[in-house]
Amino acid sequence: MPTPARLHVAHALHEVFGEKGRVPDIWDRDLGEDAALAQALLGLCLRRWGRLQAWVKPKLKDPARGVPLGTQVALAMGLVQLAWLPGVSDHAAVNEAVELAATRDLGFVPHKGLVNAILRRAAKDRAGLAAELEALPATLDRPPAAERALRAALVPHGAVADLEVLWARLQQPPRPSFRVLAGEPPEGLVPDPQLPDCLRLAEGLPFPRPWLEAGHGMVQDRSSQALLSYRWDRPVTRILDACAAPGGKTTTLARRHPGAQLTALEVHPRRVARLRQTLQQRGIEAQVVQADAAEWLERSEGAFDLILLDAPCSGSGTIQKHPEWPWLVHDDLPRLTGLQRRLLTAAAERLAPGGLIIYAVCSWLPEEGIAHRDWLAEARPDLRPTAVWPAALGAPAEVEGELTACFRPHPLRWEGEGFQAFALTR
Numbered sequence: 210m211p212t213p214a215r216l217h218v219a220h221a222l223h224e225v226f227g228e229k230g231r232v233p234d235i236w237d238r239d240l241g242e243d244a245a246l247a248q249a250l251l252g253l254c255l256r257r258w259g260r261l262q263a264w265v266k267p268k269l270k271d272p273a274r275g276v277p278l279g280t281q282v283a284l285a286m287g288l289v290q291l292a293w294l295p296g297v298s299d300h301a302a303v304n305e306a307v308e309l310a311a312t313r314d315l316g317f318v319p320h321k322g323l324v325n326a327i328l329r330r331a332a333k334d335r336a337g338l339a340a341e342l343e344a345l346p347a348t349l350d351r352p353p354a355a356e357r358a359l360r361a362a363l364v365p366h367g368a369v370a371d372l373e374v375l376w377a378r379l380q381q382p383p384r385p386s387f388r389v390l391a392g393e394p395p396e397g398l399v400p401d402p403q404l405p406d407c408l409r410l411a412e413g414l415p416f417p418r419p420w421l422e423a424g425h426g427m428v429q430d431r432s433s434q435a436l437l438s439y440r441w442d443r444p445v446t447r448i449l450d451a452c453a454a455p456g457g458k459t460t461t462l463a464r465r466h467p468g469a470q471l472t473a474l475e476v477h478p479r480r481v482a483r484l485r486q487t488l489q490q491r492g493i494e495a496q497v498v499q500a501d502a503a504e505w506l507e508r509s510e511g512a513f514d515l516i517l518l519d520a521p522c523s524g525s526g527t528i529q530k531h532p533e534w535p536w537l538v539h540d541d542l543p544r545l546t547g548l549q550r551r552l553l554t555a556a557a558e559r560l561a562p563g564g565l566i567i568y569a570v571c572s573w574l575p576e577e578g579i580a581h582r583d584w585l586a587e588a589r590p591d592l593r594p595t596a597v598w599p600a601a602l603g604a605p606a607e608v609e610g611e612l613t614a615c616f617r618p619h620p621l622r623w624e625g626e627g628f629q630a631f632a633l634t635r
């Protein structure tokens with residue numbers, strides 16, 4: 210049997226390439242010390258999938274026909290370990306891949322010999338294998354959806370010529386960011402020079418799992434932290450977090466506005482359960498409601514001084530964290546943009562005079578972000594852009610003094626997820 214780490218990776222690859230599903234957030238739970246190997250292996254398989262398949266193809270008896278997914282997965286995992294994971298021995302890389310090929314639900318048993326032959330040959334010159342794979346065009350790893358997302362990220366900054374630079378950057382595993390919930394941070398977490406509450410892991414130090422598991426800190430992407438660094442000094446007594454699970458931003462909102470009444474909405478029952486659990490563990494008081502936010506807003510009463518609409522979106526800005534994103538099917542953009550508009554319309558109705566609404570998506574696609582702001586400007590002239598983010602984090606076009614009404618960081622100058630956010634008041 211292959212090790213649990215390799216089985217987890219194989220399952221995740223089948224989910225992505227077989228089911229066109231995302232890698233679940235907790236896919237590596239319970240792997241303990243092997244989690245690092247599993248993460249590196251999965252990340253490289255996903256980030257190099259196109260090149261790996263292209264390298265294998267001419268070595269097949271019938272290249273046009275290809276091989277089943279089980280064989281592709283076993284070969285990709287073996288090749289990645291031989292080419293880029295020098296800590297894994299030839300024996301482990303080859304034998305575990307062969308065993309994987311021989312696993313009924315994850316491999317393709319008749320191709321056990323083929324996997325063995327290809328990997329044994331490749332193991333004879335691991336550096337040569339890496340060089341051959343890297344010499345293949347990077348575009349093989351970049352399906353059209355990724356190409357489109359990258360262009361959307363660069364166009365507003367007049368930087369389309371830097372597409373390859375951005376792609377190379379997104380191919381590196383992201384450096385995580387944290388926030389303290391209680392007490393002092395552990396050694397090795399250093400303050401971010403641009404965001405005072407944001408902590409970064411110093412180079413080469415272990416991931417602070419025990420600290421997180423003890424509930425003393427949380428992971429929160431740098432862009433989310435910047436989003437929540439809005440400057441707003443008007444009184445805030447009622448807050449709505451309209452799309453709240455898993456609750457990272459709800460936590461930050463509660464801590465930024467202690468004493469305010471906080472309502473957190475989430476439509477999916479399983480995510481509601483996770484949201485409740487997160488808030489309970491962190492001692493955050495909020496009214497959690499399972500509902501479609503638009504429907505709930507339409508049928509309930511009262512106005513909010515602060516509404517955060519961290520809307521469901523394509524997630525095109527999360528390619529670095531989710532290297533499976535380029536390989537998934539992204540045919541639900543019309544549904545998402547319709548939902549985003551419906552949520553925005555309903556939220557705008559319930560904004561108190563003088564209140565603040567923040568709309569955000571972790572996407573670079575203009576139709577999910579800035580286009581909604583332009584549409585709202587016509588549909589709801591009573592809503593005015595309001596500058597709340599430090600200008601250095603946002604788009605130069607909207608700079609008003611030191612602050613900006615639009616947070617759309619430059620993808621090459623900003624380390625963090627791709628985001629579009631705008632702030633409005635009425």
Ligand SMILES: C[S@@+](CC[C@H](N)C(=O)[O-])C[C@H]1O[C@@H](n2cnc3c(N)ncnc32)[C@H](O)[C@@H]1O
Nearest residue numbers: 452453454455456457458475476501502519521
């Ligand atoms: C971008 S995520 C929110 C992340 C969250 N704000 C955080 O920082 O932890 C969007 C969330 O909206 C939820 N959602 C999708 N459609 C919704 C709807 N119609 N009403 C309320 N929530 C919705 C999704 O299930 C998802 O949990």
